[in-house]
Amino acid sequence: IEELVKDLVFFDADAIIATGQRTGHAADLSYIRMIKEAAGLPTLVGSGVTPDNANDILGIVDGVIIASALKHDGVWWNQVDPARVKTFMAGLRR
Structure with a gap:
């Protein structure tokens, strides 16, 4: 961490x-x-954020970068899946 x-x-x-x-x-x-x-800077998480862990992660950091969790079949190069987005956002509102 010092490095x-x-x-x-x-x-x-x-x-x-x-x-x-x-x-x-x-x-x-x-x-x-x-x-x-250790960083003392705004901190984001840039991988592995899912509806199941997003609230826990957002309780620690300042923001998240989400890609594959919102894509069809969870594959980052696929198109965004509106149903996954709705499920993800509903989980954050809880």
């Missing part, structure tokens, strides 16, 4: 994006929390 903070300062970052191991994979909540606390 992360050094890089943020060196590159004059405006925000940080925490991700899982690859597209569609969620980062561990304790990892996200550690990054948020």
Whole structure:
């Protein structure tokens, strides 16, 4: 984490994006929390956000980047699936 903070300062970052191991994979909540606390910058999660974990993640970070969770069949290169968007947004409203 110390190297992360050094890089943020060196590159004059405006925000940080925490991700899982690859597209569609969620980062561990304790990892996200550690990054948020160490960075001191607006923090986003950029992979693995689903209707099931979005509220937990948004309780830690400032925002999320969502792609594959909203696409047909959950595949990032497919078109957006309106039914998935409705389900996702309904889950956030709870």
